Amino acid sequence: MKSSRALLIGIAAVTGLAAFYMMSGSPPPPPPVVAPPPPMVADTVDVLVAAADLPMGQILKPGDLRWQAWPKTSLNDGFLQREQNANALEDTLGSFVRSPFLGGEPIRREKLIKANGSGFLSAILPSGMRAVAISIDARGSNTAGGFILPNDRVDVLRTHRDEEAARATKSDVQVTETILKNVRVLAVGQTVQERNGERVVTGDTATLELTPAQAEQITLAQKVGQLSLALRSLSDAGQVQPESPETEKEPALTVVRYGVSQQAPRR
Numbered sequence: 428m429k430s431s432r433a434l435l436i437g438i439a440a441v442t443g444l445a446a447f448y449m450m451s452g453s454p455p456p457p458p459p460v461v462a463p464p465p466p467m468v469a470d471t472v473d474v475l476v477a478a479a480d481l482p483m484g485q486i487l488k489p490g491d492l493r494w495q496a497w498p499k500t501s502l503n504d505g506f507l508q509r510e511q512n513a514n515a516l517e518d519t520l521g522s523f524v525r526s527p528f529l530g531g532e533p534i535r536r537e538k539l540i541k542a543n544g545s546g547f548l549s550a551i552l553p554s555g556m557r558a559v560a561i562s563i564d565a566r567g568s569n570t571a572g573g574f575i576l577p578n579d580r581v582d583v584l585r586t587h588r589d590e591e592a593a594r595a596t597k598s599d600v601q602v603t604e605t606i607l608k609n610v611r612v613l614a615v616g617q618t619v620q621e622r623n624g625e626r627v628v629t630g631d632t633a634t635l636e637l638t639p640a641q642a643e644q645i646t647l648a649q650k651v652g653q654l655s656l657a658l659r660s661l662s663d664a665g666q667v668q669p670e671s672p673e674t675e676k677e678p679a680l681t682v683v684r685y686g687v688s689q690q691a692p693r694r
Contacts, residue, residue, distance in 0.1 A: 470498070470499045470500075471496040471497055471498055471499060472496070472497055472499055472502065472508050472509070472510055473494040473495065473496060473497070473508065473509035473510070474494070474495055474496075474497035474502070474506045474507065474508055474509075474533050475492055475493075475494060475495075475506070475507040475508075475509070475515050475516055475519070475533065475534045476492070476493060476494075476495045476497075476531050476532060476533050476534060477491065477492065477528040477529065477530055477531065477532050477534060478490060478491055478492055478493045478530065479491065479530045480527070480528065480529055480530050481524045481527060481528040482524065482527050483524055483525065483526060483527050484523060484524060484547045485523070485524045486521060486522070486523060486524075487519055487520050487521060487522050487523075487524065487539070488520065489516075489520060492516050492519065492520075492534065493516075494509055494516070495531070497533070503533070505533075505535045505536070505537070506533045506534075506535070507519070507533070507534050507535075507536070515534075519534065519536075519539060521541070521542075522539040522540060522541050522542075523539065523540050523541075523542050523547050523550050523551070524538065524539060525537075525538050525539060525540045525551060526538040548613060548614065548634070551613075552613070552636065553636070555638070555639075556636050556637065556638065557636075557637050557638070557639055557641075557642040558613055558634050558635070558636060558637075559634065559635055559637050559641075559642045559645055559646065560632045560633065560634045560635075561583075561632065561633055561635065561645060561649055561654050562631060562632055562649065562654070563631065563632060563633050563654070563655075563656065574658065575612060575615060575633070575656055575658050576612070576615065577612055577613060577614050577615060578611065578612065578613075579611075579612045579658060579659075580609050580610065580611055580612075580658075580659040580660075580661075580663050581609075581610060581612055581635075581656040581657055581658055581659055582605050582607065582608050582609065582610075582656070582657040582659060583605070583606050583607040583608075583610065583635070583645060583648075583654060583655075583656060583657075584603055584604065584605050584606070584654065584655045584656075584657055585603070585604055585606050585648045585651075585652040585653070585654055585655075586601060586602070586603045586652055586653045586654075586655065587601070587602060587651055587652030587653070588600065588601055588602070589601070589602045605657075606644060606645065606648050607635075607637070607641055607644070607645060609659060609663055610635050610636060610637060610641070611635065611636040612633055612634070612635060612636075612656075613634040613635065613636050614633070614634040615632075615633050615634075616631060616632060633656060
């Protein structure tokens with residue numbers, strides 16, 4: 428009896444140890460699944476944007492514009508918003524693009540202009556100014572190698588034969604003088620802007636932005652000589668020029684005799 432009782436006690440102990448081992452080695456229960464928070468919805472308003480790239484001079488058509496949701500945090504006061512003007516798209520149709528837009532760029536009123544039946548050039552011409560076209564060498568010899576683009580600033584030079592000096596020296600005396608300074612080029616040929624990344628614009632004419640007095644002066648100069656354009660630095664764009672070159676000190680003339688240049692005072 429004692430031996431059987433000891434055997435039962437041993438079996439019970441082994442069974443308990445096995446059960447304890449099995450319970451202690453079991454993996455812990457998985458953590459509870461936490462649902463992700465709902466995505467935040469940005470506060471937006473509808474803004475009028477360009478549906479595609481819009482070059483300068485293009486007349487806006489219905490397919491050129493569209494409404495697009497725009498975050499309020501990135502809103503600018505110059506943007507056209509639907510909640511402020513529901514008819515903004517219709518109101519801007521027929522306007523000229525004064526400055527280029529990229530596709531998706533918000534439309535701004537200051538970059539558009541209403542022509543009211545006139546052409547683009549007359550629409551962008553400042554009040555009181557005149558657009559005058561002059562003949563130039565299409566090969567570029569009279570236009571800085573063809574690198575003068577619309578909106579560049581140039582000086583206008585006139586080259587002509589000095590008849591009095593030619594009679595005195597009995598030779599062909601050519602004289603070059605600067606007749607206008609720092610004037611803006613509106614167009615070269617029929618091009619009013621750089622297109623498709625083109626860096627060289629060629630044409631037989633250049634259209635300049637001039638005052639009425641300058642327009643008279645350059646028209647006469649073109650009749651009695653050959654005109655050339657000299658490209659100016661971009662930093663000269665903001666310089667204010669006198670109304671007429673006679674109000675400033677006149678520079679010396681450049682006289683060419685037998686292929687040799689020299690400075691001569693004006694008479």
